[in-house]
Amino acid sequence: MEEAIKYVAKDYKNDQSVRWCPGCGDHAVLNSIHKAMAELGVCPHDIAVISGIGCSSRLPYYMNSYGFHTIHGRAAAIATGVKTARPDLNVWVMTGDGDCLAIGGNHFIHAIRRNVDLNIVLFNNKIYGLTKGQYSPTSDRGVVTKSSPYGTVEEPFIPAELTMGARGNFFARLIDVDLKNTAEVLTLAAKHKGASVVEVLVNCVIFNDGIHKYLSDKANRAERTIFLRHGEKMLFGNNNEKGIVLDGLKLKAVTIGEDGYTLDDILVHDAHEKDMTLHMMLGLMGGDMPVALGVIRDVEAESYDQAVENQIKEVQAKNPVRTLNEYLMSGEIWEVKG
Amino acid sequence: MAEKTKITTLDKVVVRFSGDSGDGMQLSGTIFSNLSAILGNEISTFPDFPAEIRAPQGTLSGVSGFQVHLGSRKVLTPGDKADVLVAMNPAALKVNVKFLKPGTIVIIDTDSFQKSDLDKALFQTDDPFAELGLTNVQVVAAPITSMVKEGLAEFGLDNKSAVRSKNMFALGLVCWLFERPMEGAIHMLENKFSKKPTIAKANIKALTDGYNYGNNIHAQVSTYRIECMKCEPGFYTDVNGNKATSYGLIAAAEKAGLKLFLGSYPITPATDILQELSARKELGVKGLQFEDEIAGICTAIGASFAGALGATSTSGPGLALKSEAIGLAVIAELPLVVVDVQRGGPSTGLPTKSEQTDLLQALYGRNGESPVVVIAASTPTDCFDAAFWAGKLAVEHMTPVILLTDSYIANGSSAWRIPDLDKYPEIKPPYADQYAGDKPWKAYRRDAETLSRYWAVPGMEGFAHRIGGLEKDYETSAISTEPLNHQKMVDTRQAKIDKIANYIPDLEVLGDQDAELLIVGWGGTYGHLYEAMEMMQENGKKVAFAHFKFINPLPKNTAEVLKRYKKVVVAEQNKGQFATYLRSKVTGLNPYQFNRVKGQPFVVGRLVEEFTKLLEA
Numbered sequence: 045m046e047e048a049i050k051y052v053a054k055d056y057k058n059d060q061s062v063r064w065c066p067g068c069g070d071h072a073v074l075n076s077i078h079k080a081m082a083e084l085g086v087c088p089h090d091i092a093v094i095s096g097i098g099c100s101s102r103l104p105y106y107m108n109s110y111g112f113h114t115i116h117g118r119a120a121a122i123a124t125g126v127k128t129a130r131p132d133l134n135v136w137v138m139t140g141d142g143d144c145l146a147i148g149g150n151h152f153i154h155a156i157r158r159n160v161d162l163n164i165v166l167f168n169n170k171i172y173g174l175t176k177g178q179y180s181p182t183s184d185r186g187v188v189t190k191s192s193p194y195g196t197v198e199e200p201f202i203p204a205e206l207t208m209g210a211r212g213n214f215f216a217r218l219i220d221v222d223l224k225n226t227a228e229v230l231t232l233a234a235k236h237k238g239a240s241v242v243e244v245l246v247n248c249v250i251f252n253d254g255i256h257k258y259l260s261d262k263a264n265r266a267e268r269t270i271f272l273r274h275g276e277k278m279l280f281g282n283n284n285e286k287g288i289v290l291d292g293l294k295l296k297a298v299t300i301g302e303d304g305y306t307l308d309d310i311l312v313h314d315a316h317e318k319d320m321t322l323h324m325m326l327g328l329m330g331g332d333m334p335v336a337l338g339v340i341r342d343v344e345a346e347s348y349d350q351a352v353e354n355q356i357k358e359v360q361a362k363n364p365v366r367t368l369n370e371y372l373m374s375g376e377i378w379e380v381k382g
Numbered sequence: 383m384a385e386k387t388k389i390t391t392l393d394k395v396v397v398r399f400s401g402d403s404g405d406g407m408q409l410s411g412t413i414f415s416n417l418s419a420i421l422g423n424e425i426s427t428f429p430d431f432p433a434e435i436r437a438p439q440g441t442l443s444g445v446s447g448f449q450v451h452l453g454s455r456k457v458l459t460p461g462d463k464a465d466v467l468v469a470m471n472p473a474a475l476k477v478n479v480k481f482l483k484p485g486t487i488v489i490i491d492t493d494s495f496q497k498s499d500l501d502k503a504l505f506q507t508d509d510p511f512a513e514l515g516l517t518n519v520q521v522v523a524a525p526i527t528s529m530v531k532e533g534l535a536e537f538g539l540d541n542k543s544a545v546r547s548k549n550m551f552a553l554g555l556v557c558w559l560f561e562r563p564m565e566g567a568i569h570m571l572e573n574k575f576s577k578k579p580t581i582a583k584a585n586i587k588a589l590t591d592g593y594n595y596g597n598n599i600h601a602q603v604s605t606y607r608i609e610c611m612k613c614e615p616g617f618y619t620d621v622n623g624n625k626a627t628s629y630g631l632i633a634a635a636e637k638a639g640l641k642l643f644l645g646s647y648p649i650t651p652a653t654d655i656l657q658e659l660s661a662r663k664e665l666g667v668k669g670l671q672f673e674d675e676i677a678g679i680c681t682a683i684g685a686s687f688a689g690a691l692g693a694t695s696t697s698g699p700g701l702a703l704k705s706e707a708i709g710l711a712v713i714a715e716l717p718l719v720v721v722d723v724q725r726g727g728p729s730t731g732l733p734t735k736s737e738q739t740d741l742l743q744a745l746y747g748r749n750g751e752s753p754v755v756v757i758a759a760s761t762p763t764d765c766f767d768a769a770f771w772a773g774k775l776a777v778e779h780m781t782p783v784i785l786l787t788d789s790y791i792a793n794g795s796s797a798w799r800i801p802d803l804d805k806y807p808e809i810k811p812p813y814a815d816q817y818a819g820d821k822p823w824k825a826y827r828r829d830a831e832t833l834s835r836y837w838a839v840p841g842m843e844g845f846a847h848r849i850g851g852l853e854k855d856y857e858t859s860a861i862s863t864e865p866l867n868h869q870k871m872v873d874t875r876q877a878k879i880d881k882i883a884n885y886i887p888d889l890e891v892l893g894d895q896d897a898e899l900l901i902v903g904w905g906g907t908y909g910h911l912y913e914a915m916e917m918m919q920e921n922g923k924k925v926a927f928a929h930f931k932f933i934n935p936l937p938k939n940t941a942e943v944l945k946r947y948k949k950v951v952v953a954e955q956n957k958g959q960f961a962t963y964l965r966s967k968v969t970g971l972n973p974y975q976f977n978r979v980k981g982q983p984f985v986v987g988r989l990v991e992e993f994t995k996l997l998e999a
Binding site: 060088089091094095097108111112115118121123126130132150154352359364365367368371372378 | 416419420422570573613614615616617618619620629632633636641643645662663664665666668670672673674676677680681682683684685686687688689690692706707709710714799800803838840841842843844845846847848849850851852860861
């Protein structure tokens with residue numbers, strides 16, 4: 045038996061110099077992607093990394109795999125073509141909040157609805173960086189940017205809600221600086237069969253510096269976020285002294301030992317539950333509640349690319365015709381003799 | 383047989399079936415044309431339907447037609463005017479008046495020529511024929527609806543279902559007129575309604591009743607005999623342009639050893655291609671519908687990147703939506719076939735009608751210097767060859783190819799000899815492992831002859847690479863904004879397309895080589911222009927005809943051929959797009975133009991008139 049090749053992160057790097065701004069959150073994510081790929085053990089030439097346009101979409105150039113840096117908003121559609129033509133490939137989509145949710149919104153929701161086996165990494169910095177600072181579809185209402193000098197008058201998308209609204213089966217959220225967990229979550233996303241969306245809250249050091257600081261700040265992170273793991277209690281806080289409970293039809297953050305709540309009252313995270321009601325509530329937490337990180341939803345279902353293959357196999361099992369000539373000759377024909 | 387009936391032998395005849403869009407005229411027409419083709423007639427057909435699925439019954443806007451041109455010799459168009467018209471209601475008669483000849487046989491259903499029917503078609507009197515000035519036609523007036531109801535009483539069908547078979551009664555009458563044996567038609571109906579035996583039997587009964595009615599009434603009209611012509615031996619089938627296009631793409635993929643992937647979105651009149659290829663699962667074709675036109679082409683580009691033959695099908699408005707993605711395939715240098723079944727424009731325009739108005743869009747409708755190959759199919763069956771060529775050039779030269787067909791040839795059909803693919807040229811994908819240069823392989827290393835880059839398909843070890851929409855360095859294939867490099871890459875992409883002229887056939891001149899006038903056309907007008915040339919020759923005129931299938935690049939001998947003739951007339955269904963293009967490509971050429979943009983095919987008689995005037999000027 046052949047011994048499996050053991051890959052390390054640097055097998056997925058190439059010699060191109062990375063051109064993101066110093067301090068950009070994308071650097072950390074790139075490193076985590078290299079690590080996740082090594083963890084998966086897929087050889088670099090069986091990986092295709094597809095991107096659209098924007099800062100984060102430069103990522104394929106920094107990979108040692110096959111890569112395609114395409115056009116604005118179309119990465120999900122092009123990746124759908126790659127994966128459907130070649131289900132054997134490991135296909136990633138690198139995209140930003142503008143690329144994925146504004147100009148590419150349609151392809152994004154349809155890729156999710158179809159459940160194409162893509163690993164979509166959504167770099168969310170809530171701003172257009174490459175065009176130098178206009179608001180994006182995830183910018184908070186009222187934010188002042190170069191194209192909203194008096195503040196925006198529109199509500200943002202929440203990627204978790206949009207993903208599940210499009211009937212997505214895998215959604216995870218990460219913070220760029222949380223290196224410890226990033227590679228682990230990306231690996232789970234890649235192992236998931238079907239469309240997986242990993243939203244990474246990244247900092248744009250130039251045009252939107254500190255946009256996620258409220259969450260990413262080390263001093264407050266444990267209080268303001270909760271990292272979810274399938275099968276584990278939903279605990280957070282500096283000493284894991286807080287947790288999430290169900291209060292009527294709503295979620296509530298409580299402190300164990302206060303108001304009569306005990307550890308037994310704290311919910312256990314079930315990422316595999318088909319009913320997405322609770323996942324949606326977890327994805328929408330914020331404000332008084334900690335923002336959910338980690339894998340929020342991870343449900344198995346047949347992927348589109350596999351379903352296309354299966355349908356071909358089913359038809360072929362019943363129909364022996366394999367060439368154009370055989371097909372035409374089996375139709376309505378007549379012969380003219382010489 | 384009716385003794386009194388006189389039989390006229392003709393070499394060509396045009397039959398038009400016309401009625402409400404729900405009357406089943408397309409089915410009657412299709413069966414009649416297939417029957418005739420099987421008997422060895424040359425056929426060319428054209429359906430003419432309203433844009434609305436079901437316009438108000440009996441009104442002028444709801445008329446749907448199907449025209450069949452049969453001949454004992456080469457038939458290339460559905461014909462200008464009808465020798466036989468089936469008019470199922472007064473609206474159909476009125477709409478088709480302009481298509482009648484002196485002496486045309488008009489078959490009408492008297493049951494639907496009542497006062498209320500005449501009102502719906504806006505007739506003022508109760509004699510539609512007099513009102514339309516039709517004094518010189520042979521009318522076969524039959525109470526078709528009531529005879530069908532009576533004839534089908536035994537089947538216990540409800541009134542609506544029974545009446546639906548009146549198209550078969552009309553077909554039976556036409557079959558009698560043309561001495562078509564019933565067996566073939568019966569067989570076709572049995573196949574068509576194999577899952578609904580009662581409906582099959584009812585249709586067959588109505589068909590036979592119609593035939594017998596013609597035979598029994600001793601109608602004082604001519605019946606026609608079209609002699610059969612000597613076709614090239616082989617197996618034949620009936621094919622329309624959209625089917626032939628689909629088959630051409632399958633054939634190209636088979637020849638190249640590639641999987642065919644079609645990403646598409648429904649759009650009239652191209653939808654049939656998506657439907658045909660989505661049904662060919664047994665051949666392993668991935669013909670798939672996506673969320674929009676852009677996704678259609680983008681999935682196809684993704685499939686090509688992954689090593690399949692990527693294709694997409696659309697019509698003019700969809701081509702506009704795809705233009706940015708075509709630019710991506712230009713700079714990424716990936717094989718891609720974009721089929722544009724042209725229709726009337728601009729905007730939504732005339733979705734069910736035919737034009738040649740997308741030529742300049744295909745040639746130039748993108749940002750930046752982004753040359754692509756443009757090919758145009760000339761007849762329904764030529765769509766097969768044109769699609770095959772599109773696939774071959776796309777793969778061997780790593781480029782997007784736009785294949786232009788049009789609504790007229792896409793829906794028109796004719797008998798087609800099933801091709802022997804062994805006789806078609808090889809298609810050899812330029813895979814990266816064939817690169818034999820001295821320098822290490824890079825994504826944009828090129829073949830010295832074709833200037834094509836090599837195709838490295840994911841999964842090939844040692845060839846992992848990154849490509850994309852940003853300009854790349856000629857040597858290293860890394861991103862580059864260097865001015866001289868950009869100039870070199872722009873020039874190279876153009877030269878790559880120009881060099882394809884070395885791999886396509888020369889332009890052919892038909893007719894009188896030493897004529898004074900050369901008729902020039904491209905795409906779906908071939909049949910009309912060819913028949914115009916033939917008719918002029920029959921009138922004793924010397925005339926030549928050159929028809930373009932390869933638009934970009936043009937065949938190498940183009941300038942030489944065009945400059946050989948004293949007068950050149952470019953005839954096309956737009957405001958002069960090809961003429962403009964030729965002027966820009968052939969120095970000193972200043973052709974006459976014949977341009978019509980009516981959404982309808984050319985009229986051969988009109989072409990002959992205009993060209994004769996030019997010749998004699």
